[in-house]
Each structure stands twice: as structure tokens, then as C-alpha cells.
Amino acid sequence: MKDIKVEISLFTQAYEMIFKKLLAWFQTFALMIPNFISAILIFMTFSILARFAKRMSHKILLKTSISEDIILILTRILSIVIILVGVFFCLGILHLEKTVTSLLAGAGIIGLALSFAFQDLATNLISGFMLAVKKPFKVGDHVETNSYSGIISEIDIRAIHIKTFEGQEVIIPSKEVFQKPIKNFTTFGERRIEFVVGVSYTDDLEKVANLAKVALESVPGRDTSKNVEVYFDNFGETSVNLILRLWVNLTLTKNVSLVKHNAIINIQKLFRANSIVIPFPARLQEDTSTEPQHPSILKLEDSNL
Structure with missing residues (x-):
């Protein structure tokens, strides 16, 4: 109990x-x-x-x-x-x-x-955000960054897609684009072409400069609103070097390489027609000449090559 x-x-x-x-x-x-x-x-x-x-x-x-x-x-x-x-x-x-x-x-x-x-992912997201806000470029722009050159095909938060002129797609992380220099060839809508040509010491330099200006002014596709520039730059080993400059309006002409191609052809034709001597480079002379102490000079004659 x-x-x-x-x-x-x-x-x-x-x-x-x-x-x-x-x-x-x-x-x-x-x-x-x-x-x-x-x-x-x-x-x-x-x-x-x-x-x-x-x-x-x-x-x-x-x-x-x-x-x-x-x-x-x-x-x-x-x-x-x-x-x-x-x-x-x-x-x-x-x-x-x-x-x-x-x-x-x-x-x-x-x-x-x-x-x-996720440090890298966060850095890319923040960099992509800053690029989207600042907008240093847009789809379709011709840019050069991280040793790659081409047209921007796509922009997202984490990466930039570039189609190179060799037909390849390059995907660059936003961090790399944001932290490193970038060239945008489309921003101002114009591009300057510059190249150097050498002439013989025996030629009349004033005549050479005038002929070079005439040749550049007749180049198809150049920006006619800007003057061409012709300057003698320095005395080389076998030639007096001439800097040639002309501008291209990218809204009217897309193929900059073609304009430079035409400019070189015009220079070569006009110099040849006026017996202007374009010397070989010094290294080429040493390879082709049997008498190194008297370097040979290529003279472009007015004849068919």
C-alpha cells in the first residue's frame, strides 16, 4: 500500500x-x-x-x-x-x-x-558593376586590353567577351579589364594612321615632302576634314626618315587597314614615278650586297615590276 x-x-x-x-x-x-x-x-x-x-x-x-x-x-x-x-x-x-x-x-x-x-568572384562582380556604371565601352566598340584587340561582343557582370580579328572569342574577367589599361578606338569616332618611310640622302627633301602630301591627300577613305601631316624625323643609317600621318573617320570608313594599304601604294607609285629612292634597310643591304663597304640602294624606276 x-x-x-x-x-x-x-x-x-x-x-x-x-x-x-x-x-x-x-x-x-x-x-x-x-x-x-x-x-x-x-x-x-x-x-x-x-x-x-x-x-x-x-x-x-x-x-x-x-x-x-x-x-x-x-x-x-x-x-x-x-x-x-x-x-x-x-x-x-x-x-x-x-x-x-x-x-x-x-x-x-x-x-x-x-x-x-569567393574573393575572385566577388572582385569580378564589383569590377563588373563599376564598369557597367562608368561605361568606358559598349558592345560593338573596338578595344584593346590585356594584350587582346577586337570588337566587344558581349558585356556581363563577371566578364567581357571580345571577338578578335582572327575570329576567336576571348573572355576576360571584369577584374582584369577594370584594373588594367584599356584602349577604346571607337570612343572619339576617328583614328590616326602613322607610318614611316625612308628616302635617299641624294633626293630633294622638299620635293619628297610635297610628293608625300599629294600621295596622302588622294588616299581613298581618309578623313578629308583633317590635314595630312608630313615631317622628316631623323637621319637613319641609309636614309632620311619621313613620318606620314592621316586621319580616318570611323563612322564613314570601318577598314582602317585598307586605308593604310592604299596610302602605302600611293606613296610607292608617286615616288617611283618621280625617281625618288627608297633605300633598303641596313640589315637587308648587308645580306644582299657583295661589297658591304658600299651598301646598295634600291631605286624604284618607272617600270612594271
């Missing part, structure tokens, strides 16, 4: 303890119902605010020159930030300040770990 009474007593004590605990939880829950309702309402308010801010910021940013990819990223980040602020408000209303502190500390640790793990 005593054992039965002891068991009944222990059962009663356990029951009373559980009942008191459940009652305390129920009372706490009843007291927190207004806070739960307030938290739910606040979260819904911030969710609506996030959607509204995302929609309005998207409309506003579309009026700027920022690319569509950057706009989507910015509006998405804005929406997430607003929702996170709402979550922290809700946790504060529910008296879960310690949870908020733990979440912030955990987010900091996770962010630090991710920054080390």
Missing part, C-alpha cells in the same frame, strides 16, 4: 509541475499574442514596402544610362535590405534581442568566410 501511495504522490507532483509549466507557457503566449500580431503586421508592411520600392526604383533607374543587369541587381538588393530590416523589427517586438545579436554575429562570420572563399 505504501508503494502505491508513493507512486500516486509522485504522479500527482509531476502532473502539477507539468500543468503549472503549460499554464505558464499559455499565459506567456496569451500575453505575447498582441506582439505576434504586431510582428506579423509589421512584416507584411515591410514586404509591401519592399515590393513598392523595388518597382519604383526600377522605373527610376531605367531612365538612367545604367544597364538592365545592374538595375535588376540594385533593385533586388534594395528589396532584400528592406525585408531584413522588417525581420529585425519583428524580432525586437517579440523580445528576441539576443536572437538579433546572434543573427548579426553569425551573418558577420558567414560573410567573412564567404569573402575569403
Whole structure:
């Protein structure tokens, strides 16, 4: 009988303890119902605010020159930030300040770990974002960067796609493009062509300069709004060197190499017609001449080659 009474007593004590605990939880829950309702309402308010801010910021940013990819990223980040602020408000209303502190500390640790793990990816994303904002180039521009030259075929956040003139596609990480020099040959819509030609010491230099100007001015495809330039540069080993310059309007002429090709042909024809001597380079003379002490000179005669 005593054992039965002891068991009944222990059962009663356990029951009373559980009942008191459940009652305390129920009372706490009843007291927190207004806070739960307030938290739910606040979260819904911030969710609506996030959607509204995302929609309005998207409309506003579309009026700027920022690319569509950057706009989507910015509006998405804005929406997430607003929702996170709402979550922290809700946790504060529910008296879960310690949870908020733990979440912030955990987010900091996770962010630090991710920054080390995805350092290159993050750098490329940030560099791509800065390139999209500054816009130093656009699709279709002729650029030269990281020892590659070609036409930009695609721009995304992480990389720049360039189609080289050899028909190859080169994908360069945004970090490499952002941190290193880049030449954009399309920005100003014009390109200067410069090359050097040597003439014999025995030729009349004034006549040579005048003939060179005439030859350049008749080059097809050159920009006629700019004057051609002809300057004697220096005295070489076997020739007096002449710098020739002319401009090309890229909106009218796309093939710059063809313009230079025509310029060289015009120079060669006009010099040959007027018996202007274009010497061999010194190294070529040493290879072809039987008397090195008297270097031979190539004279372009007015004859068919």
C-alpha cells in the first residue's frame, strides 16, 4: 500500500509541475499574442514596402544610362535590405534581442568566410558593376586590353567577351579589364594612321615632302576634314626618315587597314614615278650586297615590276 501511495504522490507532483509549466507557457503566449500580431503586421508592411520600392526604383533607374543587369541587381538588393530590416523589427517586438545579436554575429562570420572563399568572384562582380556604371565601352566598340584587340561582343557582370580579328572569342574577367589599361578606338569616332618611310640622302627633301602630301591627300577613305601631316624625323643609317600621318573617320570608313594599304601604294607609285629612292634597310643591304663597304640602294624606276 505504501508503494502505491508513493507512486500516486509522485504522479500527482509531476502532473502539477507539468500543468503549472503549460499554464505558464499559455499565459506567456496569451500575453505575447498582441506582439505576434504586431510582428506579423509589421512584416507584411515591410514586404509591401519592399515590393513598392523595388518597382519604383526600377522605373527610376531605367531612365538612367545604367544597364538592365545592374538595375535588376540594385533593385533586388534594395528589396532584400528592406525585408531584413522588417525581420529585425519583428524580432525586437517579440523580445528576441539576443536572437538579433546572434543573427548579426553569425551573418558577420558567414560573410567573412564567404569573402575569403569567393574573393575572385566577388572582385569580378564589383569590377563588373563599376564598369557597367562608368561605361568606358559598349558592345560593338573596338578595344584593346590585356594584350587582346577586337570588337566587344558581349558585356556581363563577371566578364567581357571580345571577338578578335582572327575570329576567336576571348573572355576576360571584369577584374582584369577594370584594373588594367584599356584602349577604346571607337570612343572619339576617328583614328590616326602613322607610318614611316625612308628616302635617299641624294633626293630633294622638299620635293619628297610635297610628293608625300599629294600621295596622302588622294588616299581613298581618309578623313578629308583633317590635314595630312608630313615631317622628316631623323637621319637613319641609309636614309632620311619621313613620318606620314592621316586621319580616318570611323563612322564613314570601318577598314582602317585598307586605308593604310592604299596610302602605302600611293606613296610607292608617286615616288617611283618621280625617281625618288627608297633605300633598303641596313640589315637587308648587308645580306644582299657583295661589297658591304658600299651598301646598295634600291631605286624604284618607272617600270612594271
